[in-house]
Amino acid sequence: MSSVVLDNIVKRFGSFTAVHPTSLEIPEGTFLTLLGPSGCGKTTNLRMIAGLLDPTEGEILIGGRRVNDVPIHKRNLGIVFQNYALFPHKSVADNVAFGLKYRDVPKSEIAGRVQAALDLVQLPDVGGRYPRELSGGQQQRIALARAIVIEPDVLLLDEPLSALDANLREDMRVELKRIQDKIGVTTVFVTHDQSEALAMSDRIVVMSAGRVEQVGTPEEVYNRPASEFVANFLGASNILESRCTDTGRDAVQLDVPVFGAVPVPVDKAPEVRPGPAKLVLRAEKLLLLAEDAEAPGMVTAPAVVETVDYQGQTVRYFIRAGDRQLQAINMIDGHPFAKGTQVTAAFRPRDCAGLPGA
Amino acid sequence: MRWGWQAIRLWTVLVYGFMFLPVAVVVLLSFNASQFGAFPMTGFSLRWFVELAQNDAIMRAFRTSIVLGLLTAAISTTLGVLASLALVRYRVPGANAISTLLIAPILVPEVVLAVALLLFLNFLGLHKSFALLLFGHVIFTLPFVILVVQARLIAIRRDVEEAAMSLGASPVQAFFQITLPLMLPAVLAGALFAFTISFDDITGTLFWKPGGVETVPTQIFAMLRNSISPEINALGTVMIVMTVGLPLLGAAIARHLARKSGT
Ligand SMILES: Nc1ncnc2c1ncn2[C@@H]1O[C@H](COP(=O)(O)OP(=O)(O)OP(=O)(O)O)[C@@H](O)[C@H]1O
Numbered sequence: 001m002s003s004v005v006l007d008n009i010v011k012r013f014g015s016f017t018a019v020h021p022t023s024l025e026i027p028e029g030t031f032l033t034l035l036g037p038s039g040c041g042k043t044t045n046l047r048m049i050a051g052l053l054d055p056t057e058g059e060i061l062i063g064g065r066r067v068n069d070v071p072i073h074k075r076n077l078g079i080v081f082q083n084y085a086l087f088p089h090k091s092v093a094d095n096v097a098f099g100l101k102y103r104d105v106p107k108s109e110i111a112g113r114v115q116a117a118l119d120l121v122q123l124p125d126v127g128g129r130y131p132r133e134l135s136g137g138q139q140q141r142i143a144l145a146r147a148i149v150i151e152p153d154v155l156l157l158d159e160p161l162s163a164l165d166a167n168l169r170e171d172m173r174v175e176l177k178r179i180q181d182k183i184g185v186t187t188v189f190v191t192h193d194q195s196e197a198l199a200m201s202d203r204i205v206v207m208s209a210g211r212v213e214q215v216g217t218p219e220e221v222y223n224r225p226a227s228e229f230v231a232n233f234l235g236a237s238n239i240l241e242s243r244c245t246d247t248g249r250d251a252v253q254l255d256v257p258v259f260g261a262v263p264v265p266v267d268k269a270p271e272v273r274p275g276p277a278k279l280v281l282r283a284e285k286l287l288l289l290a291e292d293a294e295a296p297g298m299v300t301a302p303a304v305v306e307t308v309d310y311q312g313q314t315v316r317y318f319i320r321a322g323d324r325q326l327q328a329i330n331m332i333d334g335h336p337f338a339k340g341t342q343v344t345a346a347f348r349p350r351d352c353a354g355l356p357g358a
Numbered sequence: 359m360r361w362g363w364q365a366i367r368l369w370t371v372l373v374y375g376f377m378f379l380p381v382a383v384v385v386l387l388s389f390n391a392s393q394f395g396a397f398p399m400t401g402f403s404l405r406w407f408v409e410l411a412q413n414d415a416i417m418r419a420f421r422t423s424i425v426l427g428l429l430t431a432a433i434s435t436t437l438g439v440l441a442s443l444a445l446v447r448y449r450v451p452g453a454n455a456i457s458t459l460l461i462a463p464i465l466v467p468e469v470v471l472a473v474a475l476l477l478f479l480n481f482l483g484l485h486k487s488f489a490l491l492l493f494g495h496v497i498f499t500l501p502f503v504i505l506v507v508q509a510r511l512i513a514i515r516r517d518v519e520e521a522a523m524s525l526g527a528s529p530v531q532a533f534f535q536i537t538l539p540l541m542l543p544a545v546l547a548g549a550l551f552a553f554t555i556s557f558d559d560i561t562g563t564l565f566w567k568p569g570g571v572e573t574v575p576t577q578i579f580a581m582l583r584n585s586i587s588p589e590i591n592a593l594g595t596v597m598i599v600m601t602v603g604l605p606l607l608g609a610a611i612a613r614h615l616a617r618k619s620g621t
């Protein structure tokens with residue numbers, strides 16, 4: 001188990017810069033997720049930590065040691081690949097034992113450690129099979145067992161769940177987190193799936209176009225997005241142009257068209273100064289009420305339902321308030337509002353965040 | 359319409375008959391007891407095979423062919439595997455040009471290739487030798503090895519090698535532990551190709567062989583100039599068994615290996 005530090009690393013492919021100067025500290029035992037859309041440089045970062053790519057600039061430290069010049073096979077990492085990358089010509093037990101052969105593990109211990117790893121991933125009886133005789137989810141578990149049996153300093157996972165179907169993915173997510181908790185290994189996890197990131201991580205690094213947008217706990221990046229990009233990438237958000245009229249000790253006053261004055265808590269709008277600003281309002285925090293309903297403590301505005309997207313437990317509305325189209329995701333209580341209904345759109349100021357305006 | 363299909367069917371049968379009947383006749387006659395190659399056969403005998411085994415010239419040619427074939431296979435396969443690795447796994451400048459160049463000997467008529475190599479050696483002031491013959495065989499068996507091995511290598515995912523290295527295997531260990539076993543069927547197939555092509559070859563061999571050295575095909579060719587001995591039928595049968603049997607055996611082994619490795 002070791003900490004990982006990226007110190008101003010840059011990666012260029014020819015004239016294209018895939019990773020702009022990036023610095024990150026990953027404390028020992030942390031489950032850190034690199035989250036971002038396709039092509040933002042997540043895999044590139046991971047492969048640099050792994051030693052599969054050389055950074056163009058900057059330093060990588062694992063456990064305090066500079067590893068830029070250490071080849072991959074001497075870094076003592078556990079890597080789980082998106083497509084498992086099991087060795088098809090070796091049995092499951094031989095797959096798991098592979099890394100132990102290159103460590104000074106006495107022959108007599110190997111079988112025991114392989115079995116312990118198989119037990120940990122809850123597949124104790126498949127050692128004699130070949131990878132092709134396992135389902136996708138089972139193969140993924142074996143890939144994990146193979147990576148952790150060597151007691152790696154760092155565990156690197158590149159979209160390990162994306163090849164699984166939706167239900168299995170959720171099971172494996174819980175499973176993976178359980179195993180990581182149990183062995184406590186420093187983990188870097190790559191995904192473009194925000195719910196995976198929110199569910200599993202201690203810290204999330206939101207990336208966009210080769211740059212880090214925000215680093216924080218799931219709760220921080222979700223509730224206090226540092227940029228419009230983060231607000232939009234983690235769940236659906238409405239971004240409303242507004243004006244900051246006053247910054248008080250507790251709240252920042254934002255004047256939002258149609259809705260009026262919104263006092264946003266200071267800690268959720270730390271960068272906002274008087275002048276142009278943006279109000280971030282999550283779709284699930286925007287409630288639709290009957291036209292004549294009272295909504296004490298909430299900011300309200302009249303609106304018309306334009307589109308209804310029924311999703312079972314929840315329903316997603318597109319509504320029009322003034323000249324703005326807004327998105328609202330509400331739990332269904334009774335019947336959903338029909339298209340064309342006049343409603344009251346309401347939200348609580350403390351559910352909002354503020355960003356400095358353009 | 360029906361009639362058309364019938365005609366095509368008949369034509370196909372005739373073409374195949376024309377191709378394979380002579381071969382069948384050779385095989386049949388090699389077991390003929392009589393001196394004269396004519397039907398009806400007078401009896402079954404292994405006499406010509408025995409004579410074959412006692413004919414020094416033929417046995418020498420056989421040894422030459424086998425040694426030549428084995429060396430060709432060994433060298434072509436080694437070079438072919440290395441070239442494929444370089445072309446597929448590493449970014450070599452001009453990889454496409456090199457690839458085309460290596461495959462070219464298949465596309466150039468063999469006579470042209472044979473003459474060109476000979477002229478080139480003349481130009482260098484070198485004499486014909488067994489080494490030159492071997493060199494020639496390597497040149498035109500190499501493309502087959504490269505084609506087969508490259509196709510396989512492309513299908514082996516890079517990430518299994520990366521996984522092996524992440525687990526502590528050096529690049530060389532990863533190659534011998536992972537890559538080589540996975541491409542073994544193709545390597546074997548390439549080696550067999552190289553051996554059979556070398557064993558079968560006559561055009562290039564006639565140009566390149568030094569005086570006094572004969573391979574099986576050139577020996578048959580020389581014998582035919584004198585008389586048609588039934589020994590030649592026996593020799594033909596042996597060659598058929600080798601050049602058809604070996605690839606079949608190879609394919610069976612490759613299939614077995616492939617089944618074991620599940621790919
Ligand atoms: N070997 C390479 N040569 C040139 N460009 C590359 C290379 N590898 C990656 N890139 C580019 O670098 C950028 C980042 O790629 P990367 O694979 O890190 O994205 P990613 O965030 O992992 O995306 P995804 O979610 O699709 O896997 C992309 O624009 C990609 O095209």
Ligand SMILES: [Mg+2]
Binds near residue numbers: 042043044
């Ligand atoms: Mg990626």
